[in-house]
Amino acid sequence: MAGRCRRLITETSMRSRLLAGLAALLAVGAVLDGGRPGRPGRTAAAKPPGSEARTVTIGWVGDITPGSQYGLPADGGRALFARVRSRLREPDLMAGNLEGTFSAGGASKCGVGAENCFAFQAPLANAHALRDAGFDLVNLANNHSFDFGREGQWQTLRALYDAHLTFTGLPAHVRVLTRRGIRVAFVGLSTYPWTTDMDDVPAVRALISQAAAIADVVVVFFHAGAEGADRTAVPVGRESAFGEDRGDSRAFAHLVVDAGADVVLGSGPHVVRGMETYRGRLIAYSLGNFAGADNFAAGGTLSLSGMVTVRVDRRGRLHNGWWHAVRLDASGTPQPDRAGSSRDLVRTLSERDFGPGAPRVLESGRIVPPPP
Secondary structure, X not given: OOOOOOOOOXXXXXXXXXXXXXXXXXXXXXXXXXXXXXXXXXXXXXXXXXXXXXXXXXXXXXXXXOOEOOEOOOHHHHHHHOOOHHHXXXXXXXXXXXXXXXXXXXXXXXXXXXXXXXXXXXXXXXXXXXXXXXXXEEEOXXXXXXXXXXXXXXXXXXXXXXXXXXXXXXXXXXXXXXXOOEEEEEEEEEOOXXXXXXXXXXXXXXXXXXXXXXXXXXXXXXXXXXXXXXXOOOOOOOOEEOOEEOOOHHHHHHHHHHHOOXXXXXXXXXXXXXXXXXXXXXXXXXXXXXXXXXXXXXXXXXXXXXXXXXXXXXXXXEEEEEEEEEEEOOOOOEEEXXXXXXXXXXXXXXHHHHHHHOOEEOOXXXXXXXXO
């Protein structure tokens, strides 16, 4: 869903304000890399020599709106994830794209009488529902993380901290988490001034190089692309939506892999898009909407979603992965889709858009890299 009436804020002024408080923002957002209650083996505690795992599993889902004026899920937001909770808790690290804020009050980006403008503001306490569902980290590099301005962003970071969730997506921000003895760096980028600009090639290369220098595996999130039920193709060239430049997803994904990224995970179009294997690294261009209580349009391709899990080694090499099909009901609540509709769709789209560069998606949902 687009931030179609985003306030006109110059990129220079926005970046200067954000960078001025960057150290404080990161201090608020710093979360100890601890394990979940009742989930053994998820902490970063020291291990005996030789006990480190050879691989780590990383999970990703699409757009999440954990509540807003358009709809509030029950049980502090937990009801939104109840039917997919067990699946979300399987990977060593689980991440998703957070659309909107955890905040109260403040000025919305949508002025009085604005049409086709959506600003998402969930109760601060709903952040705990994300952690309870199984999420370790959320991406804030998107068009809705500044829906309620700088104050809304500050409140969101505080809510994530209180819920023991971490984040990435602020300007020049790298987040490193350690699981099974493997250090995984997360970086989020988009086309908006409150994120690292995915079109700033020198800045992108520098950020990925920094991440690669301090971690074994580099995961890049990006939020880009046109929106709509018919926007399942990954085009060659730039895209736009609602008067906004939405970047060049293909060129960006290849750029970050060339710079050192090992896994590239996209969001933004609100529909499933194909997957590509480029230089042995997996790129998932969009998984569609994942969860949003009465916040997302439903029906057809807009109701199809998925969860991708990849297994990589400490050199970032893809061993295999899984596509878990998900379907949203009329209210935007996710549930497992035993018919595998999104699995079949992503297989078709991948082969159509990327040919021999597409990974194989088996009937079981297993993702197999193409031959070298």
